[in-house]
Amino acid sequence: xxxxxxxxxxxxxxxxxxxxxxxxxxxxxxxxxxxxxxxxxxxxxxxxxxxxxxxxxxxxxxxxxxxxxxxxxxxxxxxxxxxxxxxxxxxxxxxxxxxxxxxxxxxxxxxxxxxxxxxxxxxxxxxxxxxxxxxxxxxxxxxxxxxxxxxxxxxxxxxxxxxxxxxxxxxxxxxxxxxxxxxxxxxxxxxxxxxxxxxxxxxxxxxxxxxxxxxxxxxxxxxxxxxxxxxxxxxxxxxxxxxxxxxxxxxxxxxxxxxxxxxxxxxxxxxxxxxxxxxxxxxxxxxxxxxxxxxxxxxxxxxxxxxxxxxxxxxxxxxxxxxxxxxxxxxxxxxxxxxxxxxxxxxxxxxxxxxxxxxxxxxxxxxxxxxxxxxxxxxxxxxxxxxxxxxxxxxxxxxx
Numbered sequence: 269x270x271x272x273x274x275x276x277x278x279x280x281x282x283x284x285x286x287x288x289x290x291x292x293x294x295x296x297x298x299x300x301x302x303x304x305x306x307x308x309x310x311x312x313x314x315x316x317x318x319x320x321x322x323x324x325x326x327x328x329x330x331x332x333x334x335x336x337x338x339x340x341x342x343x344x345x346x347x348x349x350x351x352x353x354x355x356x357x358x359x360x361x362x363x364x365x366x367x368x369x370x371x372x373x374x375x376x377x378x379x380x381x382x383x384x385x386x387x388x389x390x391x392x393x394x395x396x397x398x399x400x401x402x403x404x405x406x407x408x409x410x411x412x413x414x415x416x417x418x419x420x421x422x423x424x425x426x427x428x429x430x431x432x433x434x435x436x437x438x439x440x441x442x443x444x445x446x447x448x449x450x451x452x453x454x455x456x457x458x459x460x461x462x463x464x465x466x467x468x469x470x471x472x473x474x475x476x477x478x479x480x481x482x483x484x485x486x487x488x489x490x491x492x493x494x495x496x497x498x499x500x501x502x503x504x505x506x507x508x509x510x511x512x513x514x515x516x517x518x519x520x521x522x523x524x525x526x527x528x529x530x531x532x533x534x535x536x537x538x539x540x541x542x543x544x545x546x547x548x549x550x551x552x553x554x555x556x557x558x559x560x561x562x563x564x565x566x567x568x569x570x571x572x573x574x575x576x577x578x579x580x581x582x583x584x585x586x587x588x589x590x591x592x593x594x595x596x597x598x599x600x601x602x603x604x605x606x607x608x609x610x611x612x613x614x615x616x617x618x619x620x621x622x623x624x625x626x627x628x629x630x631x632x633x634x635x636x637x638x639x640x641x642x643x644x645x646x647x648x649x650x651x652x653x654x655x656x657x658x659x660x661x662x663x664x665x666x667x668x
Contacts, residue, residue: 287333288326291475294465300327300457307455308334313406315391315452316430318459321504324430325389327459331428332385340384343377348390352398360401361413378411382423391452392433392444403448427452434591437557441592441602462499462506469495472503476510484514487523497531548576549583556584557591562604563613571620581622594629 292298307314308331316324325344332342350358361376378386394402405411406427410420429452438444462469470491477484486494490513499505513526524532555561567584570576585599592598596614600607617623 288329290326290330291471292468293471294467296460296465297468300459303457304330305334307331311426312454313452314428314455314457316457316459318432319461319502320432321502322459322461323503324459327457328387328428328430337384337426341381342385342387343381344387344389345377346389348393352395355398356401360411363413376411376413378423378425381425385426385428388427388429390431391429392431392435392438399445399448403445403451406451437591440557441598462502466495472506473510476507480514482520484520484522487521490522490524490527493524493527493532497534548580549587552584553587556603564605578620578622582624585622585624589624589626589629594626596626
């Protein structure tokens, strides 16, 4: 028996009381929906995490329509699409003349969501100042319009937030408030990427084919290719690919030739060398950020013993700069490096050709979610001799 529930394959009006269509049959996604249904019964704040395109907004709507607030409004705000000033006005409203361009009073989305649900998408992109304002609202339930000097207004709003960022990493980098994370993450729902729930792909494809102007099917070879692809853009990318294929197909059957060339040539059975090396950097990064390791105590020794290459260290720095938006000083805390070792760290990177230009990371790029792999040895107890590095002391630096 296959239960079916969905992803971002339908559009729902912001205040619609109808449940979004959710297509899913994999155990991972069914677990997500079970948690969503259970969380709908209360008023606790929910944090939904996952890669871009997995359907976090649909899960948020699912929570709303199954809650006691279903008859109330569902108001969505994209925190990444507005500047700090505009986001403050969007959430809290403003009074006429409060800033240039404020020609009339405007109600904020928090006031509009009274009695319903406010969905804060991409909450990890909020500035620290906006995080402080949001935290105050979550603690008091009070709002005050920008430029208003009268008393605050009390509103009854349930907050559901979503992000494709790793918020604990941003907390470690000093870019997200730890107290706000605790306030938002009362209930945590992680939506897995499509590549980790491949059982859902045929169900989603069948659903998308119903949109075609004529009856259509997918050939066995094309379906096999679609199931083997990694889908970095998740369901949003799948929807785009199927729309293209339905347009190109001149018959009722979608075959391999109707699929994009990038998908046809993307092998998924063997990882290319570049991806294998990225996995090493992923493991190093995870060990530093959340595994209790430190750069000088653990990464530096295995580099000197030639168990990791200069390329691995560069990739590690790249991941750190993504999190810190190109700030090398913030890398110190992230990598467990004392602040007084700033110059030593810079000199090390320069001496070994591992320095990365920070400027391309100033806008910030979300670190992709991934499965944690353990390549480093476990941490030794205090005073104990360190374990042998993984892989022995064979020379790998020539591959840098």
